[in-house]
Amino acid sequence: MDDEDISGESSAKRRHGYTEQEITRRLIEAIFEQRLPPGERITETQLAGIFGVSRSVVRLSMSKLSDIGVFRKTPNLGYTIAAPSRAEARMMLNVRKMIEPDMVRSITMSRSAADIQRLADHIAIEEAARQAGDRSKLVRLTGEFHLKLAEISGNVYLVHILTQLQVLTCLAILVHAESETGCPRDEHSSIVSAIVEGDGDKAAAGMMHHLTHISEELQIDNLRPEPSLESALRWLGAGPESLICTS
Template sequence: MDQPVVDSPVSERGRSEAPIRARILQAIFERRLHPGEKLTEERVAELFGVSRTVVRQALARLAQDGIVEHQPNRGAFVAAPSRADARHVLDARAVVEPEIAASAACGCAAAAVARLRRHVAMENEARAAGERATLVRLTGEFHIALAEAAGNPVFVRLLTELQALSSLAILLYARGEHAACPPHEHTDILEAIEAGDGELAARRMRAHIAHVADELDLSEPRERPLGLAQALGLEPGGAAGKVAAGKLSGKASGRAGQRSRPSPAAGKGA
């Protein structure tokens, strides 16, 4: 399978804030970094091997896009869209994305169509392999790739922001499991683009966004955030933590047993 679009290996750490933004966005697209997660400057700087100044720049850029929220005297947090925010994001997508699809259908180069085809093929591979995190990221990135195919950098920036906010809204308000885009709908949109039918591409995209909206129940938040390092893919979520937890549990059980053991005087009459 091809490499992820926004993946930024830790081995390529540098002084730029771009890799930090890219990794945070990837974690949001994969729905591993959740709404309300605290982004502590010191911890992020430690994880990426950069200064707090670089981290501050990355968080400021994300805050400009509404993806991070700065709270006075508390720090930076992954945004937690309200129900109204979620509706606004979906309304914006319903207006903008059909136009992007129509624009791509009317002027998309053959090379761009081929890239979209490869992207949809990667989605299908991830779905068949049960690679959930990869699938949800790829299905979100399809919409950004479509904006790139339309040749409008403003659309690309806008869709990057809207997709990140959509991912956060889905984590909070999804009716069931955190759904990726419905199967086959991206293929249907792409076929309309390949046929040069802008009206059909727009109509299919509009229906697609409506299906995404139907999967949201804007009433009650869901799920607990992961730890920051695990969400960013910079710390194994595995054995060491489980062993430590087991030791702590064992100690706690031992102490509980000692407390519950009767004293020598127990059971004697008064």
């Protein structure tokens, strides 16, 4: 047995042999469902125990997610789940605005009957989750909608880039969004309707409106300085302006 295997796991689970790709996909799903809290520490040992694999397998997954900014590695402390700042969220959304409107415009020109059915099926599943009040599933599905569009585009680089941006956007929403509602029900369906109609400009405008709505939810144009350890240490080092006696 690998000396990094976690003892006590059932032999059935260990026989399953989760791959690095399966673990990565499962972690992304957890972020899409807003189950992983930003800023929290997460260890190889924890995940190895959950998945019943060696730490070396988990390490591959965590390293991949660290490379795209989902996990942040600190020497001697391990990994923490990213908690993107508003400035980082602004950069993410700006990139998405550069990419996604043109992506759906292109899809409108090349869509097939199978593509349209795939999108219609996804919208129906989103609505079913909304009607059932299954918020976690709905949040995951609304995130996956953007990845489905990237897959339909047939561009593997778009899939890679949007997976990274969508996961980080979900973490930013957890940190900064004041509303807990999922995407409004009409925004995704309006984009799909425009694709079905073959109206590329309308699809692009719908996507831009949708991404602008996300930007507003994240308050990315809020100019209020965000707290940071560096600014806190400067404040502490400056000393108190006055001493308030409470006795």
